[in-house]
Amino acid sequence: MEALLPKGSLPGLHAAQMQAVLSLLLPCLLAQVWLVPGSTPGLRSPEAQAGLETLPTPRAQTESSEGARVLQEDEGPPWLTADWQKLSGETSNLGFSLLRKISMRHDGNVVFSPLGLAWAMAALTLGARGQSRAQLETGLRLQALNQTLPAVNQTRPPRLPALFKQLQESLSHNPELGLTQGSFAFIHEDFDVKETFLNFSKRYFDMECVTINFRNASQAKGLMNHHINKETQGKIPKLFDEINPDTKLILVDYILLKGKWLTPFDPVLTETDTFYLDKYKAVKVPMMYRAGKFASTFDKNFRCHVLKLPYRGNATMLVVLMGRIGDHLALEDYLTTDLVDTWLRNMKTRKMEVFFPKFKLDQKYKMHELLKQMGIRRIFSPWADLSDLSVTERNLKVSKVLQRAMIEVDEEGTEAVAGTLSEITAYSMPPIIKVDRPFHFIIYEETSRIVLFLGRVVNPTLL
Incomplete structure (x- = not known):
């Protein structure tokens, strides 16, 4: 999996009249999952060989029009406030932990989005099972949140994605904040993705599915760069430099924030x-x-x-x-x-x-190396269990988690x-x-x- 992260006034105008523009490109996070070459279908993980049990995953159920309204702000369940505080606190602490990991590698400029990384990892929990999913939730410090909600009109959505959905809706309802979020699923033309994964991804992460022939690497790269460049309003004109022809699925989550200083500098x-x-x-x-x-x-x-x-x-x-x-x-x-x-x-x-x-910063990090140090290892190994993502039985693993972030700060605001x-x-x-x-x-x-x-x-x- 790869993760990208997601970025004067006119003469004579008084400072209070000047329009200030905040353009902050937070991470666009990209997840790349492909068939492991040469893997053995019967290969079992060390935990399986040791007889350890895996955690159950919530069953997919039919979504009703009422169920889609489970987490509307005016009818939020009683646990919402406490869980939001948990989500906010742990995601922020994840960011501080990652900052310390990055600092061990270099002492220069740093910029990244804790929310962007957590967003991509939360999306991946929809396709992961067992220890793969448990490590994701534990590494994000959000394992207690990803239970199922009490049944509401026959709907039992996963709690963690539902919380992220509620957060997205809350942020998007603030027009002055100028936050734009979205997701792409670039799917290889012969790779069968589970309908449940696609439905939940659309529901909670507003994911758009695009069929791609990854074997034609040059064409695939051009098409994906075109989509991402368009959706990020030209802030990321060239995300992909090369594509592995064995790629089966690429998930891209982008976050684009435009806004204004409350009081601009003159x-x-x-x-x-x-x-x-x-x-x-x-x-x-x-x-x-x-x-x-x-x-x-x-x-x-x-x-x-x-x-x-x-x-x-x-x-x-x-x-x-x-x-x-x-x-x-x-x-x-x-x-x-x-x-x-x-x-x-x-x-x-x-x-x-x-x-x-x-100042202006443009940084890119190999987050998978940092995540491994934080205990999230299974999804990068041949024993990754992504069986809630694929219809067919295949040994899939996450290849990379990359994050790129850009920010520009000037008198009018932050362009990220x-x-x-x-x-x-x-x-x-x-x-x-x-x-x-x-x-x-x-x-x-x-x-x-x-x-x-x-x-x-x-x-x-x-x-």
């Missing part, structure tokens, strides 16, 4: 300034400026400033700036939803001056420290916050508190 006030990479190196960057009321806090334990930069549509960028240059990597070992919640509870709004650099002359004083919030050294950012939706985007900016002049 481009007239943007000036070239110094950004300190470390104690010895610095670069010149376009530094934005805005004076006004900001919500912020100072964490005495970690000696960091936390600043809220709100978007229209009930979303926020949380900027975390360490007091001393070089301390940003140490903070990542302690990032959790509990810590972020503590920061948010301690926020105070006051008049301040903020300097914030413009000893560094100063004097060290920032602890125990008090300065009237000026100048983000002129490495920092972290967290973009989240305010109502659900789910993290849409997570990143680290070490050098804003590099992608």
Whole structure:
């Protein structure tokens, strides 16, 4: 499986009149499943050979028009609030864990979507069984949620996909947020996919099925790139560089977010300034400026400033700036939803001056390597059980999980420290916050508190 992740004002206009555009390309996640060459039909997993039982999967049942309304906001079941909090918290903690895994590989710029990755993995649970499914749910820390709902009009949908569906509907009902989500199933012309999988995928992930001849790799690549380029509004013109001719099914989940800063920066006030990479190196960057009321806090334990930069549509960028240059990597070992919640509870709004650099990031990660480290291994092995996906008995496995994310931050919005002359004083919030050294950012939706985007900016002049 592969996963992609899913990205001036006119002269003379006052800053308050300027239209600000947030274009954040969160991950488009892609899942690629193919027939394992040379696999033996009778091959049994180590767990099967040891006599371990596998977990049962929910039975597919006929969907009624009333059943499709199970999770409408005005008739949500009593567990909805608690489960939403669980989904939000665990998905966000998944993001912080992945950030730590990525940091073990490199200490440069980082950008990815925890929600995008969880979205693709949740879609895959519809086709997985036994230990393959159990590892997915455990790795996502959501195993307790993927039970079946109480029967409602003869419908028993899986809980986890239903929660993601409810989240999608909640986000899409906010026009100012400008969130677009969708899914593709590129299916090889002779590969039989279970009707139940297709129905649930359409119901919960709004999946569009497209028949492809993967044996003609060049044609398949062109067709898939065309579909994805169109649906992501040109943000991903070329997702696939090559296609394995043994591919049977590719699932692509994309998330495209367009929006606006609640209060844009005035481009007239943007000036070239110094950004300190470390104690010895610095670069010149376009530094934005805005004076006004900001919500912020100072964490005495970690000696960091936390600043809220709100978007229209009930979303926020949380900027975390360490007091001393070089301390940003140490903070990542302690990032959790509990810590972020503590920061948010301690926020105070006051008049301040903020300097914030413009930057653009474009990152791609091999998430399957990170997922294996987190215990999700079965779906990548010859013992993967994806029997809820295929009609015919075939030994299928997930090949890759790739994620690509792009984000551009400027005066209008997001299109997805000893560094100063004097060290920032602890125990008090300065009237000026100048983000002129490495920092972290967290973009989240305010109502659900789910993290849409997570990143680290070490050098804003590099992608």
